[in-house]
Structure formats: C-alpha cells, structure tokens
Amino acid sequence: MANEHEAANMAHDAGAAAAEAAGHAAESAGMPQLDFSTFGNQIFWLVVTLVVIYWVLSRIALPRIASVLADRQGAISGDLAAAEELKAKAKDAEAAYDKALADARAEAQKIAGEARAEIQAELDAATAKADAEISARAAESEARIGEIRAGAVEAAEVVAKDAAAEIVAALGGKADAKALAAAVSERLKG
Template sequence: MATDTNAAAEVAAGAPPGMPQLNIDTFGNQIFWLVLALLAIYFVLSRVALPRIAAILAERQGTITNDIAAAEDLKAKAEAAEAAYDKALADARAEAQRIAGETKAAIQADLDVAIEKADAEIAAKAAESEKAIADIRAGAQEAVKEVAKDAAQDIVALMGGKADAKAITAAVNDRMKG
C-alpha cells in the first residue's frame, strides 16, 4: 500500500501520471534525440556498412559472372572435344572398314590362287587316276580274256572234246566286244 500512497502523493504534487515518453512536455527533447540518433545511424550505415555490403555483393556478382563465363567456355571446349572425338571415331571406323576390305580382298585373292592350285592338282590326280583305272581296266580285260580262254578250254576238255585255241580265242573276243 505504500506504493499507492506514493502514486497519490505524486498526482497531488502535479506530476502527470503514466510513461515519461508519452509526456507532452518532453516531446521536443525526445524528437531532437530521435532525429540525432537516426542521422548517426544513417551516416554510419551509409559511410561504413553499406559500402562494404555493396562491395561484397559486387564481388559476388563478379565471381558469379566469371564462373558462368568459365562454365560456358568449358562447355564450348567440351562440345569441341566431343565433336573431335566423334570425328576421330568415324575416321577410325572408316579406316577399320577399309583395312578389313583390303584384308578380305587379299585373303580372297590368296584363296582363289589356292583353289586354282588345288583344282589343278585335283585335275592332275584325276587324270592320273583315270589313266590308272584305264590301265587296270585294260589289264582286267586281258586277264578276263585269258581266264575266259582257259575256262573255255577246260570246259570243252571236260565235255570230252578237243578245242582249237584259235576258235576259242575268236569266240572269247566276239563275246568281249559285245
């Protein structure tokens, strides 16, 4: 209750009740200090803080611009490298196909020569074989004629007849001719 009596004593003494900031008598003084504080803050910010902030922002913007330019330059270099790689790859494929074609042609030429040589050897062996077969056939026909003559003489002798060698040879020769 002591505080109630103090407040009542101040009101009775003529002091206005409430906050001192809202006291109309001190508004001029408060406005002066408010303007002075705002001017001090403005000058500190405009002369010290804002130039530093602007310099940092400009530096960041410059860095970003330089990085973007470097990225575009690297992108152009990468595209050029990719184009060169694609061209080199296409050239290598064309060269490989050319070499493969030349190798295939060379192999085909060697194969043709080998086939011609083999055909010639086969033809020579076939001619030798046909000659050997013809010789064997001729020898076989002679052997058949001899066997036929001997058999005919033996058959005639077994039957009790006498066979003339010229007649048997003529008969065998007629039969062999067809």
C-alpha cells in the same frame, strides 16, 4: 518509476511552476505524447540518432554490403561462365570422341575389306596354280599313258614275233627271222 509518480503527485499538490504542473497533469490525465515539455528532448535525441545511423550506413555499412553483393554477383556470373565454358569443352570432347570412333570404325571396315580382298586374291592365285598343276599332271599322265600304250603295242609285237617264231618252230618249219618279223608287222598293221 513509483518515485516519479509520487513526484508527479507531489508536484501537483505543491502547485509548482505552471509549465511543469501542466506537463505532469498531461502525464497523469491522458497522453504523455502531448506533454510538450518533452518534445525538445525527443527531437534533439532523434536528430542525433538519425545522424549517427545515416553516417554509419552511408560510410560503412552500405558500401560494404554493396561490395559484398557485387562480389557475389561477380562470383556467380564468373562461375556460370566457367561452367558454360566447361560444358562447351565437354561437348567438343564428345564430338571429338564420336569422330574418333567413326574414323576407327571406318578404318576397321577398310582393313577388313582389304584383308578380304587379299585373301580372295591369294585364294584365286592358289586355285589357278592348283588348276595349272592339275592340268600339267593330267597332261603328263596322258603322255605316260600314251607311252605305255605305245610300249604295250611294241611289246605285243615282240611277243607276237616270238610267239610266231615259236609256233613256226613247233610246227617244224624253219622260219627266217626277217621274213617272220615282216609278216607279223604286216599282220599287226592290217
């Protein structure tokens, strides 16, 4: 860089070619931007640069980035759709579960009701049977009591006849058994 500057000064001193002198004068005096001798060079390299960048971008970089972005967009929307689908499935499953639960509850209710009815019926039947038995027993007992009562009456008649015969004998009479029995029966009826 120092060399360049010295070269510029030397060129200045030596009074070299007019254009070069003007160029270097512009360099040392003010703005190198206005040194027109470098314009061709800059414009040439700029055009080369822009063409290269444009070529690289339009052939390689931009299609690649665009496809990556499209892939990502596709992946994201695909994932979102899948998530939506899974959510719907989960909702369906929940509904099915709820329905199964309600069914089971209804079933349980029904079975309980049936069991209750069955038990009630059994109970009723047992009660009826028991009632019937009780009344049968009661009737039987009544019959027995009647029998016993009849038996007692008969026994009392026999005892009365015997007692009457004993009494008659004790009193010294001789009682006809047949007449005695008739008299006792007469008295008991009376």
